Amino acid sequence: MKIEVLKKSLFANNEKAAEENRRLLRSHDVLAVNVMGGAGCGKTTLLECVIPLLSREIGVAVLEGDLATTRDAARIAALRVPVIQLLTEGGCHLTATLVQAVAQEAAAPKIEVKIDGEDGAWFPPEV
Numbered sequence: 001m002k003i004e005v006l007k008k009s010l011f012a013n014n015e016k017a018a019e020e021n022r023r024l025l026r027s028h029d030v031l032a033v034n035v036m037g038g039a040g041c042g043k044t045t046l047l048e049c050v051i052p053l054l055s056r057e058i059g060v061a062v063l064e065g066d067l068a069t070t071r072d073a074a075r076i077a078a079l080r081v082p083v084i085q086l087l088t089e090g091g092c093h094l095t096a097t098l099v100q101a102v103a104q105e106a107a108a109p110k111i112e113v114k115i116d117g118e119d120g121a122w123f124p125p126e127v
């Protein structure tokens with residue numbers, strides 16, 4: 001029996017968006033760091049520790065992924081760095097297309113971007 005594999009077509013749009021995001025960030029000389037890990041493992045705490053140190057030297061902004069709330073974004077905003085909240089509305093990870101919706105805005109001021117995602121990848125971690 002032949003089994004049809006749909007993976008390629010299912011992810012094609014996301015991979016295209018990921019490539020466009022990479023190109024956009026590169027063209028603005030922005031380094032994006034994907035912070036991902038299980039729920040409650042300390043992603044936001046890590047950012048709260050490193051952002052005050054980093055932001056003395058470089059521009060820092062955060063795209064904050066969350067299922068439904070803006071609580072983590074408020075924690076980052078308290079550090080006085082730009083933060084954009086991406087609500088996944090139940091999804092466990094940020095997709096490249098979701099990030100693309102705000103990537104233009106995030107890249108514009110020539111800042112380095114930290115991405116605090118949920119426990120999945122939004123697009124490949126090397127981005």
Ligand SMILES: Nc1nc2c(ncn2[C@@H]2O[C@H](COP(=O)(O)OP(=O)(O)OP(=O)(O)O)[C@@H](O)[C@H]2O)c(=O)[nH]1
Binds near residue numbers: 037040043045046072
């Ligand atoms: N003992 C210990 N607790 C930690 C550490 N890092 C974070 N915590 C605690 O773990 C809890 C969750 O930390 P967060 O930084 O909110 O974790 P998160 O990964 O951002 O959580 P979600 O965004 O909900 O997935 C908080 O009560 C933190 O104080 C650590 O290194 N050691």
Ligand SMILES: [Mg+2]
Binds near residue numbers: 072116
């Ligand atoms: Mg968090």
